[in-house]
Amino acid sequence: MPDGSISDVMEKPKSRRNRPRAEDRIRIACRRCNSKKVKCDAAPGVPCSGCQIAQVDCTLIDSKRGRTFYAGDSFSLTYAIHDVLAPFLSERLNYQKRLHFPIADGFDPSDIGRENIVNGQVTLLRERNILHRLSPDALEKMLDVYFRWFHLAFPVVSQQNFLQKCLRNQMSLLVLNALLLVAATICDPADIALTGCESRQHARAVFYAQAKALYDADLDPDKVNNVTAVFLMSFWWSGSNDEKDSWHWLGIAVSLAQSLGMHRSTAKSHMSDEKSKLWRRIWWCIRIRDTLTSGSIGRPQHISHMDCDVEMLESSDMANENLLGGEEEMYACQMARLSIIFSRVVSSRYAAVESASPSQKAQLESDLENFRLQVPAVLQxxxxxxxxxxxxxxxxxxxxxxxxxxxxxxxxxxxxxxxxxxxxxxxxxxxxxxxxxxxxxxxxxxxxxxxxxxxxxxxxxxxxxxxxxxxxxxxxxxxxxxxxxxxxxxxxxxxxxxxxxxxxxxxxxxxxxxxxxxxxxxxxxxxxxxxxxxxxxxxx
Known part of the structure; x- marks a missing residue:
């Protein structure tokens, strides 16, 4: 990443009096706009433009668009809603079934609320005598390494949103430490000294210990943060006797993601485009890692392709991620496509119960050959x-x-x-x-x-x-x-x-x-x- 790119993204935000952040506008609405079913641009302490024009009090209410509840196909509630009640209660003839439903966050999503969460995390780490925070310069350097050399392969966070939250002290320390664990893995040896740690292994252990303590204490109410952090923690490995090794954390990431319904298409879920893209990226990152890890250590895949209908990852899903060119934009997308074939190789040839045939092998051969032929020129x-x-x-x-x-x-x-x-x-x-x-x-x-x-x-x-x-x-x-x-x-x-x-x-x-x-x-x-x-x- 070019010099100063992280600093550019982490620049001081504009006055909230001038322009409320999109995140706040999405999550919060005033009573007047809510009753009129119109878009509200209010923010905590900032009345919306509609109420200002009408010269009325702007009273914010909780929005139910923050979290998502997933109801699977076999769930009785899903059947009751879509097959029993919908045909009689819906006014639309072309009623479309959906599996994701918006619900209240379960926590305060405002700036103050997120700062309180971070402060609570700091308190726990300090009480356990494991708090280790980097200087601004060291943090900027480690984030630059992460977003330049790892984020392109596994884009599980929104770069701009992440960096802005870091600047505002609103970034969950659970996610931050899991991310720094990866950054410490691939950074230049000279950068380790900036972290205040004795060695690369020491730095990895410090960040892993903090992330694990926060996860075990259940100190982040944001479920997507938990999925992201645990996925990044799956890159931890300290020895063959690890009880909670890469496979352990990867399994938890899969389970948490499925509990949110990330393995299902959000096309009919009325989810924002930005959120849908992030979910799609997270799910494909998990699936790519699950497939490669299964093939690496000979364990059955956590994910069955029969349970998933998430749209294939596309370069458009990588928009706004500050990528440098075609090679970076297309890598994760091509890995997602390859993971489908790779998964079938593992499940066909290495299943405990043999069921493959010569025709299946021939199809896998053809799929692999076609994949290589269709690799974009920038990735050849x-x-x-x-x-x-x-x-x-x-x-x-x-x-x-x-x-x-x-x-x-x-x-x-x-x-x-x-x-x-x-x-x-x-x-x-x-x-x-x-x-x-x-x-x-x-x-x-x-x-x-x-x-x-x-x-x-x-x-x-x-x-x-x-x-x-x-x-x-x-x-x-x-x-x-x-x-x-x-x-x-x-x-x-x-x-x-x-x-x-x-x-x-x-x-x-x-x-x-x-x-x-x-x-x-x-x-x-x-x-x-x-x-x-x-x-x-x-x-x-």
Whole structure:
């Protein structure tokens, strides 16, 4: 993001006497405008223009447009409203069924109300002796990193709204600390000192501890804030023995989002366009992460595509997010499209109960090929520019694509599979995908942008390593030498990634153990394996 961009968005707001904020106009109305069913531009302490012209008192009332109640299809209330009562009570012949209903917020949504929420959060963190707040300069720097290098992949907040609330001390510390957890993960090592923390891992732990304490204490009544924060907390990982790890927090994010009805279309819900776009972005971010994580660790997906009818993410949903160009605008949209195919690969090939057929595999092959052919020109990989970072998002999309290809085609046995019904494996295609992942990783290493890679780079590399090990076990001399070189590149990538994403170090340690075991039976003696027991001062 260009220098000063965060400062530009966080500029001092104009006088509320001059122009009430859109957020207040949406959530609050006066009695006169409400009775006349006209738009009200009142705000706390500022009478609306209609009452000023009429020279009458402007009395604000609570609006019921803040929160949304979701009533699912099988819910008895939904049936009673739409199938029993609506045909008799509705004056419209073309009555349209809807599942989202506006209700009162359940908390004071005004500026003062939100400030009180933040003050309560500060009090709790101070009482528990874990309060850690950044200086304005440090906060601006960390937010700049987040919105430049992470928000484009997972746009779960509205950038301008978020930054304005930070400026006004109205931004929930639950969301802020979850966001800073991610920012501390990918920021430049020199930026860690600005946070007042000793190391990157220390900074991550500090922000995670604050976010977790606030979530456990239920100190944010805004349900969307809870969904957003818990989703960001799913990027926390400190060790394989974590009881509340990435999968735990991701599951909670899915559950909270579904309880709000984010998995269903809002087209008929009379929701504002801005809110509908935000909900759509949040839902697709959750779905993308759920699919990639499921494929990474071999656990069943939290989300069933049969339960969802949210419209596909489009570049128009990214409006007003201060994006720099086509690559940034289209990345999340293309990942959403890829996640649909990726999800079907995982559920078709790796289901506990086998039900797939050769025709389903053929359809997945066709869908993956068509996806790559239809990738917009601005996201077609042409290398990574080290200074500007141009091409990094194209690299991330290609990594995810080849991750899915390997999952679809990887062979099932290095010794050959005599089961005629096993139609999944296709070694040449799996090896081609692994080789492409390795070449892209080489480019990223050369550009010194490894710390900015999205977390799915890790399973893409690990799957590629698996294919290179397969080649080491089954190839001749030249094939083994090529596989060794590619394996070294992947291992170097995992080594560099582990500072930002600690799980990479754990996976690397597992892989090194495999290398050592194969070495004992005289495989690839030329491959030198460094000692990774202690990396960056930590044990893995």
């Amino acid at each position: 990989y042409k290398g990574v520019h080290g200074e500007t970072g141009r091409g990094l998002w194209s690299a991330m999309l290609l990594m995810a694509y080849n991750f899915g290809v390997i999952l679809l085609y990887r062979p099932t046995s290095a010794r050959g599979d005599t089961n005629a019904s096993n139609f999944w494996g296709d070694r040449p295609k799996a090896m081609a995908a692994a080789n492409e992942v390795t070449r892209v990783m080489e480019d990223i290493l050369s550009s010194s942008l490894v710390r900015l890679c999205q977390i799915h780079t890790i399973p893409a590399l690990f799957n590629s390593l698996s294919m290179h090990v397969f080649s080491l076990c089954t190839s001749g001399t030249i094939g083994r030498e090529l596989a060794e070189n590619r394996a070294r590149t992947c291992m170097l990538g995992l080594t560099c990634l582990q500072e930002s994403w600690p799980v990479s170090g754990w996976i690397l340690k597992l892989f090194v153990d495999i290398i050592e075991r194969l070495r004992q039976v005289n495989f690839f003696d030329l491959l030198e394996v460094p000692n990774y027991d202690t990396i960056d001062g930590r044990s893995y």
